[in-house]
Each structure stands twice: as C-alpha cells, then as structure tokens.
Amino acid sequence: MKNASNTWIYGDNVDTDVIIPARYLNTSEPSELAKFCMEDIDKNFAKEVKEGDVIVAGENFGCGSSREHAPIAIKASGVKVVIAKSFARIFFRNAINIGLVILKNSELPDEIRKGDEIEVDIENGTIKNLSTGKEYETTAYTGSIKELIDIGGLINYTKEKLKS
Amino acid sequence: MTRAMTITEKILADHAGLESVKPNDLITAKVDITLANDITGPVAIKEFKKTGADKVFDKDRVVFVPDHFVPNKDIKSAEQAKNLRDFSKEQKLKNYFEVGRMGIEHTLLPDMGIVGPGDLIIGADSHTCTYGALGAFSTGVGSTDLACAMATGETWFMVPETIKVEFNGELNKWVSAKDLILFLIGQIGVDGALYQALEIGGSTIENLPMDGRFTICNMAIEAGAKNGIIVPDKITEDFVKNRCQRPYKFYKSDENAQYAQVLKYDVSKIEPQVAFPHLPENTKPISQVGDIKIDQAIIGSCTNGRLSDLKVTAEILEGRKIHEDVRLIVFPGTQEIYLEAIEAGYIQTIVRAGGAVSTPTCGPCLGGHMGILAKGERAISTTNRNFVGRMGDVGSEVYLSSPAIAAASAVLGKISSPEELSER
Numbered sequence: 366m367k368n369a370s371n372t373w374i375y376g377d378n379v380d381t382d383v384i385i386p387a388r389y390l391n392t393s394e395p396s397e398l399a400k401f402c403m404e405d406i407d408k409n410f411a412k413e414v415k416e417g418d419v420i421v422a423g424e425n426f427g428c429g430s431s432r433e434h435a436p437i438a439i440k441a442s443g444v445k446v447v448i449a450k451s452f453a454r455i456f457f458r459n460a461i462n463i464g465l466v467i468l469k470n471s472e473l474p475d476e477i478r479k480g481d482e483i484e485v486d487i488e489n490g491t492i493k494n495l496s497t498g499k500e501y502e503t504t505a506y507t508g509s510i511k512e513l514i515d516i517g518g519l520i521n522y523t524k525e526k527l528k529s
Numbered sequence: 530m531t532r533a534m535t536i537t538e539k540i541l542a543d544h545a546g547l548e549s550v551k552p553n554d555l556i557t558a559k560v561d562i563t564l565a566n567d568i569t570g571p572v573a574i575k576e577f578k579k580t581g582a583d584k585v586f587d588k589d590r591v592v593f594v595p596d597h598f599v600p601n602k603d604i605k606s607a608e609q610a611k612n613l614r615d616f617s618k619e620q621k622l623k624n625y626f627e628v629g630r631m632g633i634e635h636t637l638l639p640d641m642g643i644v645g646p647g648d649l650i651i652g653a654d655s656h657t658c659t660y661g662a663l664g665a666f667s668t669g670v671g672s673t674d675l676a677c678a679m680a681t682g683e684t685w686f687m688v689p690e691t692i693k694v695e696f697n698g699e700l701n702k703w704v705s706a707k708d709l710i711l712f713l714i715g716q717i718g719v720d721g722a723l724y725q726a727l728e729i730g731g732s733t734i735e736n737l738p739m740d741g742r743f744t745i746c747n748m749a750i751e752a753g754a755k756n757g758i759i760v761p762d763k764i765t766e767d768f769v770k771n772r773c774q775r776p777y778k779f780y781k782s783d784e785n786a787q788y789a790q791v792l793k794y795d796v797s798k799i800e801p802q803v804a805f806p807h808l809p810e811n812t813k814p815i816s817q818v819g820d821i822k823i824d825q826a827i828i829g830s831c832t833n834g835r836l837s838d839l840k841v842t843a844e845i846l847e848g849r850k851i852h853e854d855v856r857l858i859v860f861p862g863t864q865e866i867y868l869e870a871i872e873a874g875y876i877q878t879i880v881r882a883g884g885a886v887s888t889p890t891c892g893p894c895l896g897g898h899m900g901i902l903a904k905g906e907r908a909i910s911t912t913n914r915n916f917v918g919r920m921g922d923v924g925s926e927v928y929l930s931s932p933a934i935a936a937a938s939a940v941l942g943k944i945s946s947p948e949e950l951s952e953r
Binding site: 432434 | 555568571576579580582597602605606609652669670671672673674676677680685719720723724755808895896897916918919
C-alpha cells in the first residue's frame, strides 16, 4: 500500500472500551461494530473515516479488554494501518490474527499534526509524512508472524495444520 | 544443567515439551483449559467453524460461561447466550454453566476446581490472568486465538520476561489485597509490565488468603502484564486439595532465576487506595482523596466478589443505612458464594442497610446492564477498570477501590474510609 492516507491522531492508552464500547457488544457483525468505532473518544470518526485511512496513537494502544471486536471494528471502518508507539499485548495478537496491520514507531506519533497525510510501505517497513517529507522506519513483519500474515491469518494457518 | 527459570518459564517449558525456555523464545504450547463468555464465545465459535474442525480438542477442557450480558439484557444478548448454549450441547461439553448455576467466570473456575496449579490456561477474556493466584500460567487472548486452541489444544506464545514484586510486612487496618494491586499499578503504570509476567510474592503474600491472591492476579492485566502469578504454597494446597478435578503440579522459581526488575514494597506504608478516573494508575491514598460525592457504589465482579469481600461489606453495613443519595449494588461472584453469604447473614445485612443484591453477572463492570451511570454521575466500584464511559455515559466517572472503602462510601455518600464512620 503506497497511496496517501488521511490520519486520525490520538494519545496514549487508547483502550478497547473507547474503540468499541461494551454497550455495542451484543453483536459481532463487523459492519455494525464499525458504526460505533471510537465513539467515546471521537464522535466524528465513524462518520468521516474513509477506506485506506491510518490511525496514529501513542503508548499502549488497545489496552484493556480482550474483545476482538476492537480490531474488527477498526478494520471494518476502512482503516488499513494503526501506527502507535506501543500496543497492548492482547490487541497486538488479535490484530495480527485478523489481518489488521499494526506498526510501531516512537517518533511519528509526537511529530504528526492534524491534517498531515502519510504514505505507508508495509513491505519495506517505512512510513513517510507527505506533509513534512520526513521518513520513519518501522519494524517489518518477520519470522512466524510474517508466516501468519502471508497465509492469511491464524484461521488459515490452523486449517492447514489440521489437514496435515 | 538446565537454565535457572522462573515459575512462568517452567510452566511454559513443560507445556511446550522443552527442557528450558528463555524470554523472547517463540513456543507452541499445549493448553489445559480454554474459556470464553457470551461476548467472546460467539466470535470464537464462528472462527472455530472456519478452521474445518468438527470437534473441539477435548470436551472436558473447553469451558463456556455466559456471564457478561446474562440474565439476557436484550434480544441480541439472548441470541449470543443461545449460541453458546447450542454449541456446548452439540459438542457435549462438560463445563457449560447456565444462569442460576453459574458465576462470574474467574470466580467460578477456581471454585469448581476446573483450573489448578501448574496449568496453562487461555481465556477470551482479559481477566483470565486471575488463575495465576493458583500458581498457573493463565492469560487472556482474543476469540480467534481461542478458536484455534479449541480446535488443536495448542497455541503460540512469546516467553515473557518476569518482573518480581515483593510485598513485605503487615497490612494496616482496612488495607486489603485490592489496595496492594492498585498501589502497584499506581507505581508502575498501566503499561508498566507490558508483555511481561508479574510474579508477586513476599511475606505479606505468603500470609494472604486465596481470595486476596485472586484479586491481585486478576488486575495484572491492568499493568499490561501477560500474566500475574503467585508461587503456590500451603494456602494454595488447602484451597485446591478437595476441589481440583485433575492432577495438579506445584512449580516454583529457581533461586537464581533472572528477573527484568525486582520491586520491593513495605506494606506498613500503604494506605487504602482509590484509583481516579480514567485510568487504574491514577491512584491516591484515601487520606488524599478529598470531598468526592458519589451516586452509586458497586461491590462485586471477578476482582472483588468473593466471600471475604461480602463479609467485610456486611461488617461495615451492620446497623447502618446506605446514604439517601446512593444506590449500592452488590454482586456475589458465584451462586455458591451467594448461598454462603445468605447462610452467614451477610446478604440480610446488606439488604437491611438498603443495598440491592444481584445474581452474579459482569453487567455493571463493563457498562453492560444492571447499574449503568447517567451523564455526570459518579460511582465508587470494586471492579477493575475506570476508563472513559466504562460504566455508562462518556460523562460519568468511576473510582476504583476495595470493598471496605466502597461500603463506607455508600454509607457516607462520599468516598470515605471506614475510619470516618460514626459509632453505631
């Protein structure tokens, strides 16, 4: 993916309760969850988010509950990548398992400004802020995590394993 | 000679069939128990079916507890609970717990002896880390991870580093396990143990009954930890010996095991703690809380719904009345605990004081049902999270505390210590 993306900028400790509040967890339908994504932190997000947008946040993104509904809601809203300084552990696993790309970078979240567009090159692990021209490095997926992504997530991986 | 290991490393190594493991190793490990509830279970069942498996790996080891939105709060919730029920019947699962015979999952499983020392447990609920109190490796995962483990009986892990925490000394009056874990989170922050194991010990913990040990390990996730764990001892043995449904094994850390950090605290310097909105790390000692009026008090949840929590609540409420501006709602952790509390007279005391008592449910803790807050309302709660909108409207507030502080606050109408109560 190398198209310019709009960015949604948030701070530290964005928890799964604000990503998708529990009052909407009486369904697991992705398109339904997407309607309420980020509602308690940003009322405009679900209305204005576009296919291919990127979320940029600080430390410990996705902390709190294990609800897979959180990365499902983000993915179904059209967001292609989440970039944060760090991710909470369960959110990290869930995102990889369902194929939501998440990248770590410690500088970009502090330097990005509202309205900046960025370009993300997942294969090479680089992020470019098109508004300032600055490039940032991020860890490319390697090893068993790359295997998981390449095969299309944990379900496909397990399906293959059960066959053999 | 094998590498000196922590208890967490030893349990992971044994379940991976390896002689030893070290932090950052990627391993595939056998799981003893998988768990899901009425929110995460339906997603796991849907994903399980996609794997092509037609039977779960072991019908005695796949556990479902509907507890979040039950008794069903609306039609959609009823569908989710039905989905769990139907799948459990179809797969002939031994451990499915219906309303009336259930409990909040993390209180129920240890009490039923479904989980025990030395086990490796994953659950599609972040507070699955509770069972570390038994000397087990236990951690929360998402529904897809759970689905794959339900199919194969295995999952992958990165071996975590361990932070060792030692609490030493005697607890002050009204200071409980909840205060220790809130204090710790206040010290290290909500990401202070991110991806790491928290091994909790010291002389205070060696003397702490199981109820308090569960409370401490329950909130390890609130510091970002992968698991919380307490090395099992005589207190653990007494709890599990007539309960555990399977053979169990006691592990302990080697003396020269390596830790990322060792933190030591003298508990005689710790007061009851209150975590202010909107993060569990925003803790203050009760003496510095100030004048904070409350509308609701919640006592219960997987953190503090055990018999000793109801006991201290009843002791404080005995002969007193709930403040006229406060709703007190009490949630026993399991039906069994509920019964014991009735027999001990605790429930009678709570109802006489003007409190409401509910069947076990996670409802209010996550803003699901049974105690939602309106805009501008404030609750003191013995639950585990106080995020924005956690218990209702985005403009409501949750303060976390022990049952003793919550009960005293319910009487006085503002966040208070039992010390502030007048004589009966």
